[in-house]
Amino acid sequence: MMHAKSDSDVTSLAPSSPSRSPQRPAYYVQSPSRDSHDGDKSSSILATPVYNSPMESPSHPSFGHHSRASSASRFSGAFRSSSGRKGNPKRNNKGWPECNVILEEGSYDDLDGEEGFSRPCQALIALMCFVLLFTVFSLIIWGASRPYKAEITVKSLAVNNFYFGEGSDSTGVPTKMVTMNCSLKMSVYNPATLFGIHVSSTPVNLIYSEITIATGQLKYYQPRKSRRTVSVNLEGIKVPLYGAGAGLIVSDNSGGVPLKLEFEIRSRGDVVGKLVRVKHRRSISCPLVINSDKTKPIKFKDDSCTYG
Secondary structure, eight states, rough: OOOOOOOTTOOOOSSSSOOSSSSOOOOEEEEOOOOOOOOOOEEEEEEEEEESSSGGGGGSSSHHHHHHHHHHHHHHGGBBBSSBOOOOOBBBBTTBBBBOOOOSSSSSHHHHHHSSSOHHHHHHHHEEEEEEEHHHHHHHHHHHHOOOOOOOEEEEEEEEEEEEEEOOOTTOOOEEEEEEEEEEEEEEEOOOOSSSSSEEEEEEEEEEETTOOOEEOOOEESSSSSSEEEEEEEEEEEEGGGGGGGHHHHHHHOOOOOEEEEEEEEEEEEEETTTEEEEEEEEEEEEEEETOOOOSOOOOOOOOSEOO
């Protein structure tokens, strides 16, 4: 039975040119038109070729009603129930059979976490390794720089002014007082080849009978592998002697006033900035005798001073 053709009808016609294979007959399936939205139930005819064998059928399913049913019957035999017998598989909303999918438990992220450390942990380990290596390096540098001590030699003491007389202290007590001005020369050698040193001293005291009558201080920077002669000015103005004043006058009249020079030299070398420093201390004590009538510098021999 033939229907009147409409715009939605699709007719499969035989090719005009003769084919090498024998022409197969075609059959028609009537289906509602998808393009009609106003309730017009016009039909369309789909041309579906007839295949002699299942091998000639296309691999992709057709969206027609007949092909959907045929594909359902075709695949229904491929699924089996859990008991091993063929059964009707469940279908989704599109009519396709559903298959059971085996889901693996867990995620691959857990496996990755078990194989290595997390990034924060790796960063912490790297930081600790860097600190450890830097500490070992600093200790090696510190140990190698430790033997380089500054060599200090006291050369001479020149007395510029030395006199004593009567006076009174800050409270008005009358006593013998001494005024002294002298210059001390020392030789400082820095044997280090990699760093310079900061040289400083405690107060350089010139002492008479446990009383400091003149004092001075030293502070400077000396480059690496260098020798330098430094001068320290010692000065004391109107220093009260109290009970020791009488003994000073007697000693000066008898040939000389016994004094003692005491101080400490400190050297600091910055090997790796402020992180690695090398420090040394050396205490020096030199006995000497001066006379108010003599202004000639006092020379110190190698064994005149004690270096601690």
